[in-house]
Amino acid sequence: MAEFTLYGIALSAYVAKVRIVLEMKRADHVELPPPDGYGSAAYRAIVPAGSVPGLVHGDVVLSDSNAIAEYLDELIPDPPLMPADPAGRARVRMVLGFHDTRLEASARTLYPVIRAGWRSRPEAVAAGLDGMVAALERLEAMLADVPRGPFLSDLALPVTLQTMTMIAARLERPLQLPPGIAGRVEAVAALPAVARSLALHRPALAEWLDRFDPG
Numbered sequence: 001m002a003e004f005t006l007y008g009i010a011l012s013a014y015v016a017k018v019r020i021v022l023e024m025k026r027a028d029h030v031e032l033p034p035p036d037g038y039g040s041a042a043y044r045a046i047v048p049a050g051s052v053p054g055l056v057h058g059d060v061v062l063s064d065s066n067a068i069a070e071y072l073d074e075l076i077p078d079p080p081l082m083p084a085d086p087a088g089r090a091r092v093r094m095v096l097g098f099h100d101t102r103l104e105a106s107a108r109t110l111y112p113v114i115r116a117g118w119r120s121r122p123e124a125v126a127a128g129l130d131g132m133v134a135a136l137e138r139l140e141a142m143l144a145d146v147p148r149g150p151f152l153s154d155l156a157l158p159v160t161l162q163t164m165t166m167i168a169a170r171l172e173r174p175l176q177l178p179p180g181i182a183g184r185v186e187a188v189a190a191l192p193a194v195a196r197s198l199a200l201h202r203p204a205l206a207e208w209l210d211r212f213d214p215g
């Protein structure tokens with residue numbers, strides 16, 4: 001039996017964050033889909049929050065990708081994925097928080113628009129795309145003082161940015177990543193753990209986007 005069980009799905013950027021950490025740490029792990037899907041009673045019997053990612057490590061059961069990522073980083077110190085100094089750690093956590101509450105959330109506003117047929121909703125599309133661009137501009141400014149390890153802040157970004165660029169392309173409004181963000185992603189995209197999660201996520205998102213009639 002593997003030491004760690006990750007509950008996840010290919011489509012989730014939050015799951016990717018944890019999968020990348022498990023792989024970078026060379027942790028003995030297995031990834032399983034949540035039984036009956038996330039939010040189900042069967043899954044909540046294992047991971048009470050019902051969200052993915054979920055991690056089971058012996059009698060430690062965790063949800064929330066940042067809590068899990070930092071748990072793994074403390075448990076398996078090599079390679080370190082948090083800076084050694086308090087300001088560096090705080091800056092990494094600042095980016096992780098922005099990623100979860102603003103960046104990924106900006107892409108999420110477009111999901112209902114895509115589900116409902118985006119061509120007949122030009123105003124909602126424009127508002128969603130403007131929201132993604134605004135979140136990227138804020139992130140670009142924030143990143144200036146954030147140390148590069150690569151640390152958790154760098155590892156959280158690539159799959160979400162892939163989501164944003166794929167969604168924008170599907171809506172026929174290609175997204176240009178600001179140079180600082182693009183440079184950070186380029187620096188980690190070739191790491192095997194990151195490349196694997198990007199490759200898992202790409203067809204899963206394409207398949208999801210294909211499900212809906214543009215309208």
Ligand SMILES: N[C@@H](CCC(=O)N[C@@H](CS)C(=O)NCC(=O)O)C(=O)O
Pocket residue numbers: 011012013014038039049050051052053063064065066100
């Ligand atoms: N803050 C959470 C967000 C995770 C999240 O929103 N996961 C989605 C899938 S991408 C989910 O499980 N949604 C269902 C739910 O929260 O009940 C984390 O970092 O793990």
